[in-house]
Amino acid sequence: MPVISIGNLVKTFGAIRALDGLDLHVEQGEVHGFLGPNGSGKSTTIRILLGLLRRDSGDAQVLGADPWRDAVRLHRRLAYVPGDVSLWPNLTGGEAIDLLGQLRGGLDRRRRDELLHRFDLDPTRRCRTYSKGNRQKVAIVAAFSSPVELYVLDEPTSGLDPLMEAVFQDEVRRVKQAGATVLLSSHVLAEVEALCDRVSIIREGRTVESGTLTELRHLTRTAVTVETARPVTGLDALPGVHDVHEVDGRTHLEVEPAHLDELLGQLIRFGVRALTSTPPTLEQLFLRHYGDDPAATATGAAAVPASPGPATVGASDVDAQADAPRGGAR
Amino acid sequence: MSALTGTTLLARLVLRRDRIRLAIWVLGTPLLGYALAGSVAGIYPDQETRQGYATTSASSLVARAFNGPIHGTDLGAVVVAETYVTLALIVALLSTFAVTRHTRQNEETGRAELLGANVVGRYAPLTAALLVIVGANTVAAVLLTVALAGAGLPLAGSVAAAAAIGGVGVAFTAIAAVTAQLSVTARGANALAAATVGLSFVLRAAGDVLGEQSADGTRVRSAWPSWISPLGWGNQVRAFDGERWWVLALPVALLLAGVALAYALAERRDQGAGLIAPRRGPATAAPRLLSPTGLAWRMQRGTLLGWAVGVAVLGLSMGVAADEFDDMIDANPAAAEAINAMGGGADLINAYLAAMLGLFALTIGAYVVQALLRVRGDEADGVLEAALATAVSRTRWLGTQVLAATLGAIALLLLAGVTTGLGYGIVTGDPLGQAVELGGAALLRLPALLVIAGVVTAIFGLLPRWSVALSWTALLVFLLLGQLGAVLELPQAALNVSPYTHVPAVPAVDPAALPLVVLAAVAAALLAVGVAAFRHRDVPS
Numbered sequence: 001m002p003v004i005s006i007g008n009l010v011k012t013f014g015a016i017r018a019l020d021g022l023d024l025h026v027e028q029g030e031v032h033g034f035l036g037p038n039g040s041g042k043s044t045t046i047r048i049l050l051g052l053l054r055r056d057s058g059d060a061q062v063l064g065a066d067p068w069r070d071a072v073r074l075h076r077r078l079a080y081v082p083g084d085v086s087l088w089p090n091l092t093g094g095e096a097i098d099l100l101g102q103l104r105g106g107l108d109r110r111r112r113d114e115l116l117h118r119f120d121l122d123p124t125r126r127c128r129t130y131s132k133g134n135r136q137k138v139a140i141v142a143a144f145s146s147p148v149e150l151y152v153l154d155e156p157t158s159g160l161d162p163l164m165e166a167v168f169q170d171e172v173r174r175v176k177q178a179g180a181t182v183l184l185s186s187h188v189l190a191e192v193e194a195l196c197d198r199v200s201i202i203r204e205g206r207t208v209e210s211g212t213l214t215e216l217r218h219l220t221r222t223a224v225t226v227e228t229a230r231p232v233t234g235l236d237a238l239p240g241v242h243d244v245h246e247v248d249g250r251t252h253l254e255v256e257p258a259h260l261d262e263l264l265g266q267l268i269r270f271g272v273r274a275l276t277s278t279p280p281t282l283e284q285l286f287l288r289h290y291g292d293d294p295a296a297t298a299t300g301a302a303a304v305p306a307s308p309g310p311a312t313v314g315a316s317d318v319d320a321q322a323d324a325p326r327g328g329a330r
Numbered sequence: 331m332s333a334l335t336g337t338t339l340l341a342r343l344v345l346r347r348d349r350i351r352l353a354i355w356v357l358g359t360p361l362l363g364y365a366l367a368g369s370v371a372g373i374y375p376d377q378e379t380r381q382g383y384a385t386t387s388a389s390s391l392v393a394r395a396f397n398g399p400i401h402g403t404d405l406g407a408v409v410v411a412e413t414y415v416t417l418a419l420i421v422a423l424l425s426t427f428a429v430t431r432h433t434r435q436n437e438e439t440g441r442a443e444l445l446g447a448n449v450v451g452r453y454a455p456l457t458a459a460l461l462v463i464v465g466a467n468t469v470a471a472v473l474l475t476v477a478l479a480g481a482g483l484p485l486a487g488s489v490a491a492a493a494a495i496g497g498v499g500v501a502f503t504a505i506a507a508v509t510a511q512l513s514v515t516a517r518g519a520n521a522l523a524a525a526t527v528g529l530s531f532v533l534r535a536a537g538d539v540l541g542e543q544s545a546d547g548t549r550v551r552s553a554w555p556s557w558i559s560p561l562g563w564g565n566q567v568r569a570f571d572g573e574r575w576w577v578l579a580l581p582v583a584l585l586l587a588g589v590a591l592a593y594a595l596a597e598r599r600d601q602g603a604g605l606i607a608p609r610r611g612p613a614t615a616a617p618r619l620l621s622p623t624g625l626a627w628r629m630q631r632g633t634l635l636g637w638a639v640g641v642a643v644l645g646l647s648m649g650v651a652a653d654e655f656d657d658m659i660d661a662n663p664a665a666a667e668a669i670n671a672m673g674g675g676a677d678l679i680n681a682y683l684a685a686m687l688g689l690f691a692l693t694i695g696a697y698v699v700q701a702l703l704r705v706r707g708d709e710a711d712g713v714l715e716a717a718l719a720t721a722v723s724r725t726r727w728l729g730t731q732v733l734a735a736t737l738g739a740i741a742l743l744l745l746a747g748v749t750t751g752l753g754y755g756i757v758t759g760d761p762l763g764q765a766v767e768l769g770g771a772a773l774l775r776l777p778a779l780l781v782i783a784g785v786v787t788a789i790f791g792l793l794p795r796w797s798v799a800l801s802w803t804a805l806l807v808f809l810l811l812g813q814l815g816a817v818l819e820l821p822q823a824a825l826n827v828s829p830y831t832h833v834p835a836v837p838a839v840d841p842a843a844l845p846l847v848v849l850a851a852v853a854a855a856l857l858a859v860g861v862a863a864f865r866h867r868d869v870p871s
């Protein structure tokens with residue numbers, strides 16, 4: 001039974017259509033990455049899952065229950081780290097953690113103290129004096145101190161330093177080991193790559209991709225650079241091969257993973273001297289989906305992009321890094 | 331001057347953000363002044379009635395304490411005595427909150443940081459706020475002059491009276507500019523500045539009470555404490571009685587000194603930091619904090635304590651003053667009539683006590699609004715979202731807030747009645763009996779406060795984004811209906827809108843159960859609507 005199951009979810013705010021038929025399925029025990037550009041509807045989806053927002057239409061089930069009607073009962077079984085943590089300004093961090101934990105139904109004191117230590121958080125300071133990162137730590141400590149079945153984390157590490165990021169990743173692995181399910185909305189690609197079993201990518205309120213990272217990689221073209229004894233010809237005619245061009249006697253091209261075999265068959269005839277094949281980086285994958293051209297990205301799993309998306313810029317790995325139009329996504 | 335770069339731009343931003351508030355302020359005070367001047371002219375039309383008013387006001391310590399010193403028998407002087415303290419308090423608080431809103435609050439929310447990273451000088455935000463707020467006070471004073479002169483008062487006196495009120499605004503603008511540097515939070519800055527307003531009121535009241543009555547009996551010469559109160563300065567201008575223009579230099583001097591001090595403090599501190607360092611606290615929560623109720627108490631207790639101190643001081647002094655009231659009434663049939671209109675009933679002391687309890691109920695209404703609006707503040711901040719994502723239902727959360735506000739209101743009402751009774755009883759020799767009687771009488775006002783709680787809750791449920799504006803507007807309307815409705819001769823149907831209209835004016839009249847039951851039922855209905863709407867809407871919205 002899926003822990004989270006959302007089908008055709010729609011949510012509007014006046015004229016804004018924040019969610020436009022979104023689908024999301026999260027299985028028991030997995031860490032599920034929830035990705036999408038700013039404003040694509042991640043926080044809105046999460047708030048609907050928590051029964052904070054009311055959906056306009058569509059199905060939503062969390063742990064087998066309706067998140068709006070059974071909110072209170074469900075909340076005993078899940079912990080939430082909001083995207084923009086704000087706390088009671090005149091409580092100390094320690095008090096806020098205890099309060100959130102107790103309101104949720106109790107927390108593990110030993111874990112709480114251990115987490116405070118690991119996250120290097122001073123619990124005697126008033127919440128109003130905390131930086132963004134420290135407020136986030138309070139919410140993270142409060143969440144992970146509660147032994148629950150589902151952790152809903154909305155960009156939980158956007159204010160953490162790399163050291164704390166590592167501690168956070170350890171915690172996610174720990175609760176996963178213990179059998180919990182994690183929904184992790186994140187922009188930190190390294191974090192997603194390190195933690196997530198499966199990811200869903202959304203755009204403008206719709207799911208555009210969903211699957212394991214390996215599966216998603218298969219949807220994006222592999223960059224190939226080949227050096228041959230004789231000049232290569234006839235590549236343009238091959239199915240699934242794109243963007244062929246020659247630089248300094250080397251041929252650069254991109255190929256859809258499904259057609260790699262045919263490509264190699266063709267290349268061999270020209271005497272291959274050197275060949276590098278670069279699978280798409282996660283960054284390229286996301287840039288393709290985050291990019292401006294929805295036609296190129298919204299076509300779903302089996303579709304072949306009609307035009308080269310942003311991720312296909314640059315023929316070699318090195319070039320790809322230099323040419324990527326939105327290299328700052330990391 | 332690079333420290334001021336961007337001031338014009340920021341001033342325009344302040345104007346843009348506050349265009350509605352400023353319009354209400356700048357147009358509202360003159361309109362209120364005009365309406366009040368007209369109605370006072372109707373009540374005291376001739377020299378004879380004004381002579382009586384001035385003599386009584388000058389000899390009554392109560393009138394001195396709450397209306398300030400009277401200066402002669404000109405119609406303008408009577409208008410000033412009847413309106414100055416109210417208008418000055420309004421202007422003082424408006425200026426205070428406006429300064430904090432555009433300085434410390436911006437720092438607290440991080441908006442200032444965003445602006446500060448642009449081409450904006452260090453002093454620019456403060457300067458922009460001060461320019462706009464001093465400007466608003468100036469424009470309001472000009473319009474108030476026009477309003478008073480338009481109501482038929484002498485021009486010189488109108489200028490002086492309006493400038494006196496504008497001067498109060500300017501003085502508290504300066505004070506708020508300093509408190510905004512001291513406290514880290516907007517709440518703290520407002521609390522410090524509001525405490526200064528309260529202190530100024532007390533100093534002025536003390537100075538005026540300790541002052542001397544002039545030989546002809548129609549004037550009061552205030553004692554020194556009035557001179558160290560910015561609220562007192564306005565009276566010392568003596569509008570309509572040989573104006574002393576030089577006194578108007580005092581608020582201007584305070585403005586210059588305050589601005590200089592604020593700049594010096596701003597120079598010495600970091601963005602977002604204050605000079606009053608926040609204390610550390612416990613690393614773990616006490617068990618009693620760990621529930622919605624415990625949290626509500628923790629959030630309310632500071633506010634409640636402040637209110638309790640204010641209510642107790644006011645109650646004792648009003649009680650003590652009650653005895654003196656008899657003499658004042660004997661000398662002034664017009665005032666007797668006014669008090670009768672406020673409280674009704676034959677026994678004037680009881681009418682006075684009933685009127686005072688009514689005033690307390692109105693004031694405590696502000697506590698109820700303030701306490702309940704916390705939920706909206708939490709929602710806007712995002713704290714509510716975190717709380718409702720735990721295993722606490724919306725009904726329980728909101729219900730707890732309503733309960734906390736109600737318990738606070740009960741405590742404050744009881745305190746108001748008991749302290750008034752104690753004060754009156756000490757003078758008349760029956761402190762305990764009076765404390766019990768007036769404590770009970772005060773509690774009878776609770777249903778009206780429950781209606782206020784219901785109104786705020788319903789607004790919060792149905793129109794969350796408008797909670798703050800609508801709730802305070804509702805209370806202000808009730809206040810104006812109660813305080814000025816009779817003077818302005820509004821129709822009964824209008825007066826009936828206010829829950830306070832329906833509370834029996836005990837001890838002036840016998841208690842009646844029916845209106846209280848009806849009020850309680852209305853309150854329950856409003857609360858039910860509010861909770862139901864809250865359960866069915868988005869959070870945050």
Ligand SMILES: Nc1ncnc2c1ncn2[C@@H]1O[C@H](COP(=O)(O)OP(=O)(O)O)[C@@H](O)[C@H]1O
Pocket residue numbers: 013016017018036037038039040041042043044045870871
């Ligand atoms: N309360 C609201 N009122 C109006 N629009 C909203 C509200 N909340 C979110 N939106 C809009 O819905 C869209 C999705 O927002 P959000 O879920 O916060 O995106 P994300 O978390 O992916 O950045 C955005 O266009 C945002 O402006």
Ligand SMILES: [Mg+2]
Pocket residue numbers: 042043044083154
């Ligand atoms: Mg978000």
